[in-house]
Amino acid sequence: QVQLVESGGGLVQAGGSLRLSCAASGGTFSTYYMGWFRQAPGKEREFVAVISWSGRMTNYADSVKGRFTISRDNAKNTVYLQMNSLKPEDTAVYYCAADRSSGRMSTESLAYDYWGQGTQVTVSS
Numbered sequence: 001q002v003q004l005v006e007s008g009g010g011l012v013q014a015g016g017s018l019r020l021s022c023a024a025s026g027g028t029f030s031t032y033y034m035g036w037f038r039q040a041p042g043k044e045r046e047f048v049a050v051i052s053w054s055g056r057m058t059n060y061a062d063s064v065k066g067r068f069t070i071s072r073d074n075a076k077n078t079v080y081l082q083m084n085s086l087k088p089e090d091t092a093v094y095y096c097a098a099d100r101s102s103g104r105m106s107t108e109s110l111a112y113d114y115w116g117q118g119t120q121v122t123v124s125s
Helices: none
Strands: 003-007 010-013 018-025 033-039 046-051 058-060 068-073 078-083 092-099 119-124
Touching (some): 018 119, 046 068, 058 068
Antiparallel strands (some): 003 018, 068 078
């Protein structure tokens, strides 16, 4: 059973930065596509970023492109989300997710097999 544990969330002022981490255990992390999603209060969960198993390919939601960077370290079984120039509208619970089987850069939450518990990011204006 794969377990994902996010960390690094917190409260930051607009324009600031945070780096989220997601540590994986119990599976073959280096073969999974990994994604970040977020869910704001009263809203549906939405795609943020995805990275291929090798780290060579990435894709971002338009709302975070140019501000967020997804990366991974397969030796540490960890995926990261560097968030810069944060805005109040980035406030949400951020989740990492593992896609073990689709082999695609999926932006759909249904494609992902495993999820972390989430970490809160709050951006004050």
